[in-house]
Amino acid sequence: xxxxxxxxxxxITAVIFIGLEIAAISLLERSSTLQNIWINRASHxxxxxxxxxxxxxxxxxxxxxxxxxxxxxxxxxxxxxxQYKELEQMxxxxxxxxxxxxxxxxxxxxxxxxxxxxxxxRHNYIILDKGTEDGVKPQSAIITPxxxxxxxxxxxxxxxxxLSLLNEKVxxxxxxxxEGLVAPLVWDGSGSDRAILKxxxxxxxxxxxxxxxxxxxxxxxxxxxxxxxxLGSRLIDGSVNVVDVKLFVDFSSLRYVxxxxxxxxQIIEKMEE
Amino acid sequence: MKxxxxxxxxxxxxxxxxFLDNYFPLRRYVLISILPAIILLISLETRSIVSMFLxxxxxxxxxxxxxxxxxxxxxxxxPVGLVRGAVVGLVFGDELxxxxxxxxxxxLGVPKMALASLLLCALYFAIYVWVDSAxxxxxxxxxxxxxxxxxVSTPVCLFAARLxxx
Numbered sequence: 081x082x083x084x085x086x087x088x089x090x091x092i093t094a095v096i097f098i099g100l101e102i103a104a105i106s107l108l109e110r111s112s113t114l115q116n117i118w119i120n121r122a123s124h125x126x127x128x129x130x131x132x133x134x135x136x137x138x139x140x141x142x143x144x145x146x147x148x149x150x151x152x153x154x155x156x157x158x159x160x161x162x163q164y165k166e167l168e169q170m171x172x173x174x175x176x177x178x179x180x181x182x183x184x185x186x187x188x189x190x191x192x193x194x195x196x197x198x199x200x201x202r203h204n205y206i207i208l209d210k211g212t213e214d215g216v217k218p219q220s221a222i223i224t225p226x227x228x229x230x231x232x233x234x235x236x237x238x239x240x241x242x243l244s245l246l247n248e249k250v251x252x253x254x255x256x257x258x259e260g261l262v263a264p265l266v267w268d269g270s271g272s273d274r275a276i277l278k279x280x281x282x283x284x285x286x287x288x289x290x291x292x293x294x295x296x297x298x299x300x301x302x303x304x305x306x307x308x309x310x311l312g313s314r315l316i317d318g319s320v321n322v323v324d325v326k327l328f329v330d331f332s333s334l335r336y337v338x339x340x341x342x343x344x345x346q347i348i349e350k351m352e353e
Numbered sequence: 354m355k356x357x358x359x360x361x362x363x364x365x366x367x368x369x370x371x372f373l374d375n376y377f378p379l380r381r382y383v384l385i386s387i388l389p390a391i392i393l394l395i396s397l398e399t400r401s402i403v404s405m406f407l408x409x410x411x412x413x414x415x416x417x418x419x420x421x422x423x424x425x426x427x428x429x430x431x432p433v434g435l436v437r438g439a440v441v442g443l444v445f446g447d448e449l450x451x452x453x454x455x456x457x458x459x460x461l462g463v464p465k466m467a468l469a470s471l472l473l474c475a476l477y478f479a480i481y482v483w484v485d486s487a488x489x490x491x492x493x494x495x496x497x498x499x500x501x502x503x504x505v506s507t508p509v510c511l512f513a514a515r516l517x518x519x
Contacts, residue, residue: 093401093435100409100431107413107424108484115422118487 151336155191158225158338162189165304169296187302190214190339192222195239199331202269204246206230210339211238220341221301227328228252228307229337231300240339246272246331254307255295256286256323262295265307265325272331275308280321286313292325299345362517363391367415374419384481384502388415388426389473390510392433393440394456394517397449401438408434422485429480433473444469457518463511470510471503478502 109116166186192208210216212235222229222242230244243250246267254265254277261284263277280286290310296303311324342348366387373385392408399407412427441449444465445456458466482499490498 093405096402097405097431097435100405101428104409104412104424104428104431107416108422108428109424111423112425112487114487114489115425115484118489121488 147335151191151193154225154336155189155338159189161225162187162302169303186342186344188215188341188343190216190341192216192240192337192339194335194337197244197331197334199244199246199272202248204244205233206242206244206337208232208240208242208337208339209238211236211240213237215341216240216339217341219300219345220339221305222337223302223305223340224329224334224337226306226330228294228301228305229329229331229334232339244331245275245327245329252301252307253295253298254292254325256290256292256310260290261286262297263323265292273327274311275325275327277310277323277325278316278320280313280323282315282319282321284321286310286321286323288312299342299348302340302342359394359517366391366513366516367411370415371418374415374421382498382501383505384478384498385509386426386474386477386481386502386506387510387513388412388430389433389477389506390470390513390517392430392437393469393473393510394514397441397455401435404434404437405431406434425481425484428484429477432480433477436476437473440469440472444472455518456514458511458515459519466514467507467511470514471507474503474506474510478506 105119109119190210192210192214194206195209196205196207198204198206206222206229208216208222216232216235218232218235220232222231228245230242230247231250232240232242234241245252248267248269250267252265253262255262256277261280263280265275265277267275277286277292288310292307292310294301294303294305294307306328308325308327311326313321313323316322370387374380377385388408388411391411392404395404395407408430409427412425412430413423416423416426441456445461449456449461454460456466456469478499482495482502486495
C-alpha cells in the first residue's frame with residue numbers, strides 16, 4: 081500500500097514537473113525569436129527521429145510480407161527469363177537445323193519455400209512446402225535464379241523431400257561456359273560453398289573464373305542454370321583432373337526456391353533404357 | 354513572525370535579482386543568481402510539488418520584471434525545485450527533515466551550505482546557459498560562462514542564505 085502511494089506520488093510529481101517545464105518552454109518560445117527558432121528546430125529533430133524509428137519498426141514487421149512479394153516477383157521474372165533462354169536456345173537450334181518448326185517449352189516451374197534443410201552431414205536434405213497437390217513430382221530439379229539447389233527425391237501431399245546439392249549422392253551434368261566441356265558436378269564434402277567437376281581429361285585446360293552451368297544434357301535440370309565459377313584444376317591419381325567450383329547458391333540463407341519439372345522426363349528415360 | 358521575515362527578505366532579494374538582471378553589465382560573460390538559494394531555503398516541510406510551483410512562480414516574476422526572456426528562469430529553476438529535497442538529504446542527511454528543523458548556516462556550517470548551493474547553482478546555470486545560448490554559442494565559451502557563473506553565484510547564494518535563515 082505504502083509502495084503504491086509512493087509510486088503515485090512520484091508519478092504525479094513527474095507529471096507536474098513536465099507540465100511546468102512545457103509551460104516555461106512555451107513562454108520562452110513566445111518571448112524570444114532566437115529561442116523560438118532553436119526550440120522549433122529541436123522539436124522538428126525529435127519528431128523526425130520519432131517518425132524515423134516508428135517507420136523502422138513498421139518496416140521490420142512488414143519484412144515477411146515484403147519477402148513473400150519479392151519471392152513471387154522473383155519467380156515470375158525467373159519464369160520469364162527461362163522462357164527467353166529457351167527461345168534463344170530454340171533460335172540457335174533453328175539456325176543450325178535451318179528449320180522453322182517451333183520447339184515446345186520443356187519445363188514446368190513451381191515456386192516453393194524451404195521448410196527444413198540440413199547442411200552439416202555428408203548426405204544433406206531439403207524439405208519444401210509444395211507436394212503432389214501442387215503438381216510436384218519426384219526427380220524434379222530444385223533451383224534458384226542463382227543456381228542449382230538439388231533434386232526432389234520423394235513427394236508427400238503437401239511437402240516434398242529433396243536431396244541437396246550438398247549430398248554426395250547427387251550429380252549434376254554441368255558445362256563450363258556456354259559451349260564448353262561437359263562433366264559431372266558433385267559435392268566432395270569440402271565446404272557448403274564448394275563442389276568439383278570430375279573426370280576432366282588431362283589434355284583439356286580449364287580457365288579460372290569460367291562460369292559453370294547446367295548442360296541441358298539431362299532430363300532433370302533445365303539448361304544454362306548457373307551453378308558456380310571455376311577456381312582451378314588439380315590432378316587426381318595421375319590420370320584425370322578435377323576442377324574446383326565455387327557455388328553461387330548460399331545454402332546458409334536459402335529460403336525461396338523453384339521446382340523445375342520436365343513433363344517429358346519419363347519418355348526420355350524410357351528411351352535411354 | 355519568522356515566516357513574515359523570510360517572505361520580506363525573499364521579496365527584497367527578488368528585487369535585487371531583477372536589478373542584477375537589468376543593470377549588471379557583464380551578463381554576456383557571467384550570470385549572477387540568488388534564486389537557487391531562495392528555493393533551497395524554503396521550509397523543509399514543503400513538498401517537491403509545491404517547491405516546483407514556487408520555483409516556477411519566482412522565475413516567472415523575475416523574468417517578467419527583467420528585460421530578459423520570459424520563461425527562461427522558470428525553466429532552469431523548476432528542476433532545482435524538483436531535486437531540492439534530494440540535495441538536502443544528500444548534503445545534510447535525512448535526520449534534519451525528520452526532526453522538522455530548518456536550514457541554518459550557523460547550525461549546519463558554511464561548507465555544507467556551500468556544497469548544497471554549489472550543486473543547485475550548477476543545475477540552474479547548466480540549463481540557463483544552455484537555453485540562453487540557443488545553439489548559437491560554441492561549447493567552450495558556453496562552458497566558461499557556466500563555470501564563472503557557478504563560481505560567482507555560489508558565494509552570493511551563501512550570503513543570501515545568511516540573510517534568509519541566519
